[in-house]
Amino acid sequence: MAIKDQYSLMRLSKTRLLNGLQCKKRLWLEVYKPHLAEAAAGSAAIIQTGIEVGTLAQSVLAPGGRLIDRHSQQALDDTRAELAKNPRSALYEATFEADDVMVRTDLLWPEGERYRIVEVKSSSRVKKHYLADCAIQWWVLQGAGYQPQTISIAHINKQFMLDSAPEDASYDGLFALADLTEQVADVLPEVSAWVAQAKSVIASDQPVIAMGPQCNKPHSCPFIMHCSSGTPVIERAISKFPSLKINSRHELIAEGYQDIGDVPDERAAQLAELRQPDERERWEAARQGKAWYSSQLSGILGALEYPRYYLDFESISFTVPRWPGTQPFEHLPFQWSVHIEQRSGKLDHDEFLDVSGKPPMRALTEAMISCLGNTGPIIVFTSYERTRLRELAKRYPDLSEALQAIIERLFDLHPVLKHHYYHPEQNGSFSIKSILPCVLDDSEINYQALEGVRDGLAAQHAYLEAINPDTSAERREEIRRQLLEYCKLDTLAPLKIINTLQQ
Numbered sequence: 001m002a003i004k005d006q007y008s009l010m011r012l013s014k015t016r017l018l019n020g021l022q023c024k025k026r027l028w029l030e031v032y033k034p035h036l037a038e039a040a041a042g043s044a045a046i047i048q049t050g051i052e053v054g055t056l057a058q059s060v061l062a063p064g065g066r067l068i069d070r071h072s073q074q075a076l077d078d079t080r081a082e083l084a085k086n087p088r089s090a091l092y093e094a095t096f097e098a099d100d101v102m103v104r105t106d107l108l109w110p111e112g113e114r115y116r117i118v119e120v121k122s123s124s125r126v127k128k129h130y131l132a133d134c135a136i137q138w139w140v141l142q143g144a145g146y147q148p149q150t151i152s153i154a155h156i157n158k159q160f161m162l163d164s165a166p167e168d169a170s171y172d173g174l175f176a177l178a179d180l181t182e183q184v185a186d187v188l189p190e191v192s193a194w195v196a197q198a199k200s201v202i203a204s205d206q207p208v209i210a211m212g213p214q215c216n217k218p219h220s221c222p223f224i225m226h227c228s229s230g231t232p233v234i235e236r237a238i239s240k241f242p243s244l245k246i247n248s249r250h251e252l253i254a255e256g257y258q259d260i261g262d263v264p265d266e267r268a269a270q271l272a273e274l275r276q277p278d279e280r281e282r283w284e285a286a287r288q289g290k291a292w293y294s295s296q297l298s299g300i301l302g303a304l305e306y307p308r309y310y311l312d313f314e315s316i317s318f319t320v321p322r323w324p325g326t327q328p329f330e331h332l333p334f335q336w337s338v339h340i341e342q343r344s345g346k347l348d349h350d351e352f353l354d355v356s357g358k359p360p361m362r363a364l365t366e367a368m369i370s371c372l373g374n375t376g377p378i379i380v381f382t383s384y385e386r387t388r389l390r391e392l393a394k395r396y397p398d399l400s401e402a403l404q405a406i407i408e409r410l411f412d413l414h415p416v417l418k419h420h421y422y423h424p425e426q427n428g429s430f431s432i433k434s435i436l437p438c439v440l441d442d443s444e445i446n447y448q449a450l451e452g453v454r455d456g457l458a459a460q461h462a463y464l465e466a467i468n469p470d471t472s473a474e475r476r477e478e479i480r481r482q483l484l485e486y487c488k489l490d491t492l493a494p495l496k497i498i499n500t501l502q503q
C-alpha cells in the first residue's frame with residue numbers, strides 16, 4: 001500500500017483538523033514531515049499550564065468524575081463502557097469518533113438522553129477560534145450517536161483572588177463558563193466540509209501556499225522556519241520602516257517596492273510621513289544603511305541629572321494563582337536590578353532576587369524604595385516598570401506614597417529612542433536587544449555570552465524552575481546566579497546606550 005494511502009486511512013484528531021483550517025500546508029507537513037516543525041519558545045510551559053488548568057477544572061467543575069486515561073481505540077471502548085455502566089456520572093477526557101475524526105472532551109456530563117460538554121481553556125476570555133473547536137466536538141459526538149445538549153467554554157476568571165495558601169484554598173470561582181451552544185449550531189453545517197477538505201489534503205501532494213497572516217493566526221505555526229527558509233532577506237524593508245503608516249507601506253509594496261533604496265526620490269517626496277525634516281533625514285539615513293540621530297537627542301539625554309538610577313524588573317505571572325491575595329495573570333515582580341551612576345562616572349550596582357518560592361513582592365518593594373533614594377531620574381525602558389510600580393502601590397497602601405514619588409522620577413528611554421534614533425539594522429524593532437548592537441560593540445555588552453538566561457521569557461522559566469521544591473540546591477544556586485547576571489545587563493544596557501548617544 002502506498003504511504004499516502006496508509007495516511008488516508010488514519011484518524012484525524014480535532015487538533016489536526018483545526019490546524020488544517022489555519023493552513024492546509026500546515027496539516028500536510030504535520031502528517032508527512034513532522035520533523036520540520038520547530039516548537040516555539042515557551043511551548044513546553046504553555047502545555048504544562050494547560051495540564052494544570054485542565055486537572056483543576058476537573059475537581060472544581062466536575063468533582064467525582066471518572067478519567068478516561070487510555071488512548072485511541074482503548075479510550076473509545078472505555079468511554080462507551082463507562083457511559084453504559086454509569087449514565088449519570090461526569091467523565092474526564094471522554095473520547096468519541098465519527099467519520100475517522102476523534103475528539104476528547106475535557107468534561108462531559110450525561111443529561112437524560114443527551115450530553116453536556118465543557119471545553120477548558122487557560123485563557124481569560126472566549127476567543128473566536130474556539131467556536132470551530134466546539135463545533136467539531138459537537139459534530140463528532142452527534143455522529144457517534146451521543147447527542148449533545150449544550151457546549152460551553154470554561155475559561156479563567158481574571159477577577160478570582162486566591163484567599164489562602166494553595167493547599168488550603170478553594171478554587172471555586174476560578175473558572176467562568178460561556179455557553180456557545182447557539183453559535184455552534186450556526187457553524188455545525190460547515191464541519192463536514194472541513195473534514196472532507198482535510199482528508200483531501202492528506203490524500204494529495206503538498207499544497208503550494210505562500211506565507212501570510214495565517215502563519216500566526218490563530219496560533220504561531222511551527223513550520224515558519226521551514227516555510228521562510230530560502231526567502232531572500234530584504235535589508236531595508238519598507239514593511240519595517242517605523243515612520244510609515246500602514247497604508248503608505250501597503251501602497252509602496254503594491255507599486256512593487258520592497259526595499260527603501262528602490263523608492264525613487266520623487267515618490268518618497270509624496271509620502272506625507274516624510275514631510276517632517278527629521279523623518280526625511282531618518283529615511284535618507286536608512287537608504288544609506290546608516291544610523292540616524294535627531295538634532296535633539298543629545299540634548300534630551302544630556303539634560304538627565306545625576307545621580308542617574310537605571311531600574312529593571314523581572315516578574316512572573318501565574319494562570320492559577322499560587323500566592324494569597326493574587327489573581328490570575330497578574331505580573332508579580334520577583335527581581336530587580338539598579339545601576340547608580342554619578343556625574344564623576346562612578347558606578348554602583350544593587351539587586352534583589354528571591355527564589356524561595358514565597359511571595360517576594362513586599363520585601364522586593366521595601367528594598368527597592370530604600371535603594372532608589374530621593375532624587376535623580378530613574379531610567380527605565382518601556383512603561384513596564386511604571387505599570388508594575390502602580391500595581392505595587394495598590395497592593396501596599398502603606399508604601400504607596402514612596403512608590404508614587406518613584407513613579408514621578410521615571411524617565412522612559414524607549415519613546416525617546418523611537419522618536420530620535422534609528423538604524424536600519426534594528427529592522428523596525430525598538431527592543432533594547434535590537435538597538436544595543438547598533439549602538440555598541442558586542443564586546444561591551446553581549447546577551448548571547450550569558451549562560452542559561454538570555455531573555456525575559458527564559459528568566460520566567462528559570463524562576464519557575466528555581467522555586468520548584470524538586471529543584472536541587474545546586475541547581476537553584478546556578479539559576480540564581482544566571483538570573484542576577486541577566487537582570488544586571490538589563491540595567492547596564494540602557495546606561496551604555498545613553499552614554500554613547502549622549503556624545
Ligand code: SF4
Nearest residue numbers: 023026215221224227
Ligand atoms: S508557516 Fe505559514 S504557510 Fe507555512 S505551513 Fe505554516 S501557516 Fe502554512
